[in-house]
Amino acid sequence: MIRLFVALDVTEEIRQRLAGLSGGVPGARWMDPASLHLTLRFIGEVPEDQAFDIDEALAGVRAPPFALTLDGVGVFGSGRRARVLWAGVERNEALNHLQAKVESALVRCGLPAEERKFSPHVTLARLKDPPQDRVARFLGERGLFRAGPMAVDHLTLYRSHLGNGGSVYEALRAYPLGREP
Numbered sequence: 001m002i003r004l005f006v007a008l009d010v011t012e013e014i015r016q017r018l019a020g021l022s023g024g025v026p027g028a029r030w031m032d033p034a035s036l037h038l039t040l041r042f043i044g045e046v047p048e049d050q051a052f053d054i055d056e057a058l059a060g061v062r063a064p065p066f067a068l069t070l071d072g073v074g075v076f077g078s079g080r081r082a083r084v085l086w087a088g089v090e091r092n093e094a095l096n097h098l099q100a101k102v103e104s105a106l107v108r109c110g111l112p113a114e115e116r117k118f119s120p121h122v123t124l125a126r127l128k129d130p131p132q133d134r135v136a137r138f139l140g141e142r143g144l145f146r147a148g149p150m151a152v153d154h155l156t157l158y159r160s161h162l163g164n165g166g167s168v169y170e171a172l173r174a175y176p177l178g179r180e181p
């Protein structure tokens with residue numbers, strides 16, 4: 001079985017801006033800047049032969065390239081159960097369109113539909129029982145964060161290797177946007 005997800009890569013310029021946000025929350029596990037990404041669809045564990053179908057399905061996604069802007073920071077979970085610090089994404093119809101195309105391509109190749117609403121973000125850090133005042137201060141101080149626009153011209157299929165020190169992400173294949181069939 002292999003654990004897969006589909007994401008947009010972050011350009012070097014934006015990577016550096018996001019890396020500049022790290023720090024200030026004791027116990028937070030900050031993402032390695034090289035691993036920053038925007039998940040479009042978590043796939044999960046699939047048998048390797050199904051990965052071939054997924055690859056083919058993603059290669060068939062037709063959508064134009066576009067640009068996106070990162071806007072603000074936030075947290076999933078609240079209080080002591082805050083789990084993830086993230087950078088948000090300005091409302092973007094092209095992004096929603098692409099996500100919907102990826103979703104329908106994956107459902108067509110046999111994966112169960114994603115039940116959760118798409119809430120685009122770039123994970124900055126994972127938290128475990130963080131000091132609430134420090135999370136609040138982080139959000140307050142970084143609330144005006146903006147970066148971009150960033151050009152999006154491909155999707156990437158990632159493999160996630162679970163490990164003790166956190167997951168390691170391996171880019172398996174990139175799929176350019178904007179090709180003619």
Ligand code: 3AM
Nearest residue numbers: 005037038039042044121122123160167
């Ligand atoms: O891109 P981020 O870091 O927000 O949290 C996992 C990570 O999200 C998420 O998929 C991304 C790549 O691992 N993820 C992990 N398990 C998940 C699940 N069961 C999940 N997303 C949805 N359902």
